[in-house]
Every structure is written in structure tokens, then in C-alpha cells.
Amino acid sequence: xxxxxxxxxxxxxxxxxxxxxxxxxxxxxxxxxxxxxxxxxxxxxxxxxxxxxxxxxxxxxxxxxxxxxxxxxxxxxxxxxxxxxxxxxxxxxxxxxxxxxxxxxxxxxxxxxxxxxxxxxxxxxxxxxxxxxxxxxxxxxxxxxxxxxxxxxxxxxxxxxxxxxxxxxxxxxxxxxxxxxxxxxxxxxxxxxxxxxxxxxxxxxxxxxxxxxxxxxxxxxxxxxxxxxxxxxxxxxxxxxxxxxxxxxxxxxxxxxxxxxxxxxxxxxxxxxxxxxxxxxxx
Amino acid sequence: xxxxxxxxxxxxxxxxxxxxxxxxxxxxxxxxxxxxxxxxxxxxxxxxxxxxxxxxxxxxxxxxxxxxxxxxxxxxxxxxxxxxxxxxxxxxxxxxxxxxxxxxxxxxxxxxxxxxxxxxxxxxxxxxxxxxxxxxxxxxxxxxxxxxxxxxxxxxxxxxxxxxxxxxxxxxxxxxxxxxxxxxxxxxxxxxxxxxxxxxxxxxxxxxxxxxxxxxxxxxxxxxxxxxxxxxxxxxxxxxxxxxxxxxxxxxxxxxxxxxxxxxxxxxxxxxxxxxxxxxxxxxxxxxxxxxxxxxxxxxxxxxxxxxxxxxxxxxxxxxxxxxxxxxxxxxxxxxxxxxxxxxxxxxxxxxxxxxxxxxxxxxxxxxxxxxxxxxxxxxxxxxxxx
Numbered sequence: 001x002x003x004x005x006x007x008x009x010x011x012x013x014x015x016x017x018x019x020x021x022x023x024x025x026x027x028x029x030x031x032x033x034x035x036x037x038x039x040x041x042x043x044x045x046x047x048x049x050x051x052x053x054x055x056x057x058x059x060x061x062x063x064x065x066x067x068x069x070x071x072x073x074x075x076x077x078x079x080x081x082x083x084x085x086x087x088x089x090x091x092x093x094x095x096x097x098x099x100x101x102x103x104x105x106x107x108x109x110x111x112x113x114x115x116x117x118x119x120x121x122x123x124x125x126x127x128x129x130x131x132x133x134x135x136x137x138x139x140x141x142x143x144x145x146x147x148x149x150x151x152x153x154x155x156x157x158x159x160x161x162x163x164x165x166x167x168x169x170x171x172x173x174x175x176x177x178x179x180x181x182x183x184x185x186x187x188x189x190x191x192x193x194x195x196x197x198x199x200x201x202x203x204x205x206x207x208x209x210x211x212x213x214x215x216x217x218x219x220x221x222x223x224x225x226x227x228x229x230x231x232x233x234x235x236x237x238x239x240x241x242x243x244x245x246x247x248x249x250x251x252x253x254x255x256x257x258x259x260x261x262x263x264x265x266x267x268x269x270x271x272x273x274x275x276x277x278x279x280x281x282x283x
Numbered sequence: 284x285x286x287x288x289x290x291x292x293x294x295x296x297x298x299x300x301x302x303x304x305x306x307x308x309x310x311x312x313x314x315x316x317x318x319x320x321x322x323x324x325x326x327x328x329x330x331x332x333x334x335x336x337x338x339x340x341x342x343x344x345x346x347x348x349x350x351x352x353x354x355x356x357x358x359x360x361x362x363x364x365x366x367x368x369x370x371x372x373x374x375x376x377x378x379x380x381x382x383x384x385x386x387x388x389x390x391x392x393x394x395x396x397x398x399x400x401x402x403x404x405x406x407x408x409x410x411x412x413x414x415x416x417x418x419x420x421x422x423x424x425x426x427x428x429x430x431x432x433x434x435x436x437x438x439x440x441x442x443x444x445x446x447x448x449x450x451x452x453x454x455x456x457x458x459x460x461x462x463x464x465x466x467x468x469x470x471x472x473x474x475x476x477x478x479x480x481x482x483x484x485x486x487x488x489x490x491x492x493x494x495x496x497x498x499x500x501x502x503x504x505x506x507x508x509x510x511x512x513x514x515x516x517x518x519x520x521x522x523x524x525x526x527x528x529x530x531x532x533x534x535x536x537x538x539x540x541x542x543x544x545x546x547x548x549x550x551x552x553x554x555x556x557x558x559x560x561x562x563x564x565x566x567x568x569x570x571x572x573x574x575x576x577x578x579x580x581x582x583x584x585x586x587x588x589x590x591x592x593x594x595x596x597x598x599x600x601x602x603x604x605x606x607x608x609x610x611x612x613x614x615x616x617x618x619x620x621x622x623x624x625x626x627x628x629x630x631x632x633x634x635x636x637x638x639x640x641x642x643x644x645x646x647x648x649x650x651x652x653x654x655x656x657x658x659x660x661x662x663x664x665x666x667x668x669x670x
Contacts, residue, residue, distance in 0.1 A: 147420075149420070149566060149570055149571060150310075150420060150564075150566050150567065150570075151566060152564050152565065152566065177580065177583045177584065180583060181576060181579060181580060181583070184569075184571060184574075184576075184579055185576065187571035188427055188571040188572040190571065191425060191426060191427050191570065191571035191572050192425070192427040192428075192572060195419075195423075195425040195426065195427065195571075196423045196424070196425050198423075
């Protein structure tokens with residue numbers, strides 16, 4: 001990580017995140033938190049639950065980052081009564097309330113991007129800004145998604161990474177039985193929320209106009225899982241959205257290019273935060 | 284011993300480069316490889332074979348459900364059963380089974396089985412299965428709801444068959460404001476139910492409590508033995524006596540005049556079934572949520588090899604299949620019966636790319652040379668074989 005250690009003098013040594021949990025009515029949410037500054041709620045993708053990645057670390061240098069595991073993923077409880085992404089929206093409204101977050105920035109990747117967009121549609125007033133990284137959630141029949149559910153581990157690596165050599169970050173070595181079971185549990189939760197309709201809500205497109213927050217849609221240039229057309233469509237339909245592309249990168253996004261993704265997100269959040277402060281002062 | 288002739292109706296005409304080019308005959312194997320003319324002849328040949336099985340003395344003739352696959356050509360087993368119902372007179376018509384886990388409308392299954400019971404004048408047996416993993420892809424049904432859908436559909440169907448007043452049905456996956464089945468089935472209270480088991484203790488318990496028949500799936504003998512023992516114990520713990528007829532052993536069988544001839548001819552067909560027909564990736568068979576965490580752990584710890592990596596010799600030694608002369612097959616099945624205690628044998632004779640001639644001869648030799656020897660085994664009241 002030598003390239004990024006100079007972003008802020010005196011803070012070039014990162015501190016590990018704090019492990020935390022929330023007791024909600026339906027179960028326990030496991031989360032990692034770290035950093036200081038305006039609150040950022042990070043919603044993870046199909047993979048990445050319970051992981052504090054260099055990307056989070058970089059983000060936490062300017063913001064307080066909260067990274068909960070979705071229900072049924074990582075260290076969070078099952079929450080079996082939650083059946084779809086509409087339920088997850090209410091779940092995260094509970095999480096935001098329980099964490100006492102005041103107008104957080106919402107950042108979501110892939111599946112988490114879909115949840116973030118739905119959250120912003122439901123409660124546009126509640127969030128400061130919205131960042132969608134290679135988001136799922138739209139039904140675009142001309143641009144079908146790859147079927148991660150049907151892929152063998154080798155195929156998953158090829159689909160996720162522009163450069164499969166970097167996959168060791170996500171899949172370190174041959175997994176043991178517990179590792180396979182943990183991955184199966186994550187995929188089971190993903191399937192529960194998104195098997196059918198497949199990773200989309202057909203009604204979402206016509207609701208995106210409700211989002212009032214400043215929005216960044218950032219997509220990897222070589223996405224073989226969610227075609228870039230999905231991100232472009234989000235950017236087209238969300239009133240205050242801007243679109244950015246990270247070059248030479250696959251759907252693994254911050255797993256493949258952590259510095260680039262951290263930079264594009266951090267810059268956007270800093271801008272969005274500054275503008276919020278400005279408009280708040282002028283009121 | 285009760286003998287069931289089970290047909291899988293495979294599509295055997297795979298392209299020469301199938302092994303290299305195609306990861307599975309199911310779900311993604313392009314349907315351009317289904318030759319309309321050859322396929323048409325297959326259906327008629329296969330139905331003829333099922334009818335012939337009745338003439339040879341089999342007690343039941345059985346069909347099952349598979350979707351989007353060359354492994355089995357019966358997306359609708361009830362249609363096949365209907366085609367057989369009025370062409371046969373004595374044998375039970377066994378649907379093993381309807382994949383109620385992937386069906387959208389379980390009430391339709393209740394209606395069709397009730398109709399079949401009339402078409403066959405009370406000879407229908409109704410199996411219920413969850414459907415293989417790939418069928419959750421093929422029917423766009425969420426595999427994480429598989430078990431719930433199965434259980435709810437089962438409860439609804441039984442109630443629809445047995446209730447004599449209209450009722451409302453509300454469960455997490457199904458809501459019907461009016462359930463009022465016309466026709467009611469012939470058999471009272473309803474046709475016999477068969478359920479396949481593959482190690483789940485919940486299934487053993489469920490089958491025992493309802494007095495259903497427990498069927499094995501293709502697996503090594505020690506595993507099948509554990510399942511059958513588990514089912515028998517579940518019955519006995521309920522204070523009932525276990526009827527061996529409620530344990531049904533499923534196995535592919537090929538018989539020829541001599542052992543040498545049987546292996547020479549049969550090897551290719553057995554290999555077709557296990558190495559091509561059952562060629563499938565892990566996510567294809569076990570989509571997320573299809574297995575409970577406990578069952579998945581059991582599977583991973585069992586060390587069971589994929590079918591495609593199990594050689595012909597291992598398949599025979601492991602009890603996955605039985606091949607030989609009538610004497611050898613009778614001896615081997617008697618041995619398996621002594622170990623497993625089943626009173627019902629569900630023989631798969633339509634093995635892979637078997638020819639019509641081989642098939643007929645295999646059935647005939649089984650009926651004349653194997654059935655008589657096995658008939659007295661596994662009957663209620665006989666002393667269970669010592670282990």
C-alpha cells in the first residue's frame with residue numbers, strides 16, 4: 001500500500017477496525033467500524049462480508065466507516081424472516097437508527113449497491129450521498145448478468161477479475177470444510193434475496209427519480225458479471241448522478257484495484273460532504 | 284419382495300465430443316442435440332418397455348420428473364403415467380415422483396394424481412421429490428425455499444385429497460382461498476406416498492410418522508444402509524413395527540446370459556449413466572440453500588466421490604449398480620437385501636444407451652431368472668437378516 005500512505009501526513013499507519021455488533025429484534029448484526037469523520041455506511045457485495053479490506057482502510061482515513069454484514073452473511077445472524085431486498089431496506093433503516101448515524105453517506109458494491117439504491121429511493125431525506133459501485137438491481141434484458149450461482153470456484157475467479165492473478169486476495173488457497181460452508185452460507189443468503197427475480201427489482205428503474213442525494217456511480221471498465229450498461233442506466237435515471245469508470249479492472253472492483261476505487265469514492269464523498277456543509281451554512 | 288420397473292427415459296444419442304465439450308447433459312446442453320425423429324421413436328419404445336414390464340410380472344411400473352436434460356425426458360411424469368394407465372391393467376403406476384419443490388402450483392399435482400387414480404382405477408402411487416438442484420435453475424424457483432415449498436405442498440396435497448369440504452389454505456409459499464378437489468382420488472384415504480431419502484434425519488422422521496415408503500438414491504451400500512437403518516429406527520421409535528416393504532432400494536440392473544456377456548455389454552451403459560448422464564458440477568446439483576448447513580457438512584465430510592470419478596468396478600463393488608448373469612444378479616441382490624433389509628426393489632433397467640434388444644433380454648432374464656429367487660425375501664413377518 002505504499003502508493004497511498006502519504007495522503008494525510010501523520011496517518012500513514014492504519015489502525016485495525018473495531019469489531020462490533022447490534023442486537024435487533026430479528027437477530028444480531030456483526031459489523032466492523034473504523035476511522036473518524038462523517039459517517040459512511042458501507043454495504044458489501046456477494047463476497048466481502050466481514051472483511052476490512054485496504055479499500056475500507058483508505059476510506060476510513062477521512063470518514064467513519066461502518067461495514068455491517070448483511071443478514072445471513074459473514075458474522076451476522078440469519079434473520080430468516082427477511083425474504084427480499086425490500087426487507088433489507090427496512091433492516092438498514094433499523095441499523096442506521098440504532099447506530100445513530102446522522103445523514104450518512106451510503107456506499108454499496110454490486111448486490112450492496114442495489115440495496116443502497118433501494119434505500120435511497122425509500123428514504124431520500126435520510127442520506128447525505130449515495131455511491132453505487134458496479135451495482136446490481138436493474139432489469140436490463142439486453143445486458144444480462146453472469147450467473148454466479150452456477151459457476152465453479154475457478155469460473156468465479158475468471159468472471160470477477162480482469163487479472164485472475166489478483167484473485168488470491170479474495171480466495172486464499174484451497175478452502176477447508178468450514179471455509180466452504182461459510183461461502184455456501186453467504187451464497188445461500190444472496191440466493192434468498194435475489195434468485196428470482198434474478199438480482200433485480202423490475203420496479204426500481206421507475207422509482208430512481210425519487211433519489212435527491214448527490215450520487216456517484218462508479219464501474220470497473222471490464223465487468224464480466226454486471227455489464228457497465230447497468231451503472232450507466234443508474235447514472236442516467238438518478239437526477240444528481242455522475243458516472244465514473246475505473247480502468248483495467250473487473251467486477252471484483254476494490255479487491256482488484258483498491259487504491260483507484262478508494263480514491264474515486266473518497267474524492268466524491270469529500271466533495272459531497274463539503275457541499276452539504278455549505279448548503280447547511282447558507283440556510 | 285415387490286418388484287418395480289423404473290424408467291428414466293434417457294436421451295442416449297450424445298455427440299461424439301460430448302465428454303470434452305459439454306460439462307453436463309442437463310440445463311445448458313443445447314436442445315439442438317435432441318433429434319426430433321429419434322426422440323419421437325424413443326418415447327414410443329420406452330412406453331412399450333414399461334407396458335412389457337407389467338406382462339413380465341413386475342408389480343409396479345415407474346416414471347419420474349426431470350427438466351431440461353438428456354438424463355431423463357419426462358418433464359411431466361403425470362403425462363407418462365396417463366399414457367400407461369389405460370394400456371395396463373394390473374401393475375401399479377408409480378410416479379416417483381412429482382417434483383413438488385419446483386412446481387408452481389401444487390394443487391395441480393393433487394388434481395392430476397387424483398385423475399390418474401381414476402384412469403388407472405386405483406393403481407397410482409404418488410412419489411414426492413424436491414427436484415434435482417439444476418431444476419431450480421431450470422424453473423427459476425428459489426432453492427433456498429425448496430424445503431419449505433416441498434413441505435407446504437405435501438401438506439396441501441394430502442389435505443386436498445382427504446378433505447370432503449372446501450377449505451382455505453394459507454402457508455408462507457402458497458395461498459388458496461378455495462380448495463375443493465374434484466375428483467377425489469379412488470384410493471382411500473389417498474394413493475400411497477413414496478419419498479426419496481439421502482441421509483436427512485428430518486426426512487426419515489417425516490416418512491416414518493406418515494407411514495410412507497422410503498426410497499434410496501444411488502449411493503454406496505454402507506450409506507444406503509445407514510439411511511435404511513435410520514428410517515427403520517424412526518419407525519420403531521414411534522412404537523410401530525417396520526414393514527420391509529416400506530424400504531425401497533433403487534438400483535440400476537443389467538442382466539445377460541453370462542457374467543462375461545453382461546459386463547461386456549453393460550459396462551458402456553453403466554458408464555453412460557454415471558459418467559455422462561450424471562455429469563454435473565457441484566453448484567448445478569447443490570445450488571445455494573438447497574442443502575441445509577448440517578446436510579452440506581455431512582456431504583463434505585462423507586468423502587463420497589462424484590459419480591463421474593467413480594469407475595465401473597467401483598460402482599459395482601459399491602452397490603451403485605448390479606450387473607451379471609441371472610444367477611449372479613440374484614445372488615448379489617440377495618446379499619444386498621440381507622445387508623439393507625429392503626422389501627421393495629426399484630430396478631432401473633433403462634440404463635443410458637442400452638439398446639432395445641439388450642433391454643428386452645435384460646428384463647426377461649430378470650423376470651425369469653432373478654425374481655423367483657428374490658420373491659420370498661423382505662416380506663413383513665420374516666426375521667430381519669442378521670447384520
